[in-house]
Amino acid sequence: MDRVKRLSSENGVLIFTKSSCCMCYAVTILLQGLGVNPTVYEIDNPEGKEIEKYLTQLAGSSNGNVPVPLVFIGGTFIGSTNEIMSLHLNGSLVQLLQPYQTPAAQS
Numbered sequence: 001m002d003r004v005k006r007l008s009s010e011n012g013v014l015i016f017t018k019s020s021c022c023m024c025y026a027v028t029i030l031l032q033g034l035g036v037n038p039t040v041y042e043i044d045n046p047e048g049k050e051i052e053k054y055l056t057q058l059a060g061s062s063n064g065n066v067p068v069p070l071v072f073i074g075g076t077f078i079g080s081t082n083e084i085m086s087l088h089l090n091g092s093l094v095q096l097l098q099p100y101q102t103p104a105a106q107s
Contacts, residue, residue: 001054008072011039012100016055016070018044023081024069030084031071034094035101043068073097 008014013036017024024040031038043052043066056066058077067080073096078084087093 001051004051004054004058005075007039007041008077009075011072012036012074013038013097014072015040016051016066016068017042018068020044021068027069027071027081027084030088031097034088034097035104036097037102038071074099 013031015024015028015031015038017028017040019042028038028040041051042048043055052066055070056064059067059070059080061067069084070080071078071084078087078096084093087096
C-alpha cells in the first residue's frame, strides 16, 4: 500500500501499533531507550483498517490478525516483537538504529 510505503520512507523509525497492545508499548520504550524517537501510528481506528489489511499480508499472518507492533527502520520492514528482540539480543538493533539516534544518544 502506498500509504505504508510513504509513512515508512518519511519516518526513520516507524511502529504500527494498537492502543491496547502492551508489547507495542514495550517495543516503543525499548527503541526510545536506545536513543531514537520512533513515529507511532495506531491502526485501531477507522482510518487504519486498510493499513491493517496490508500489514496483515506483509507480516504473513495466516489467521487474519496483524501481529503488532510492526517496525520499519529506514523504510525497511523489520518485523514484529520477536524480530526486534532478536536483533536487540544479538546486538544488531543498535547498528540499525544508529542513523536515527538523537545526538545525545550517540555520545
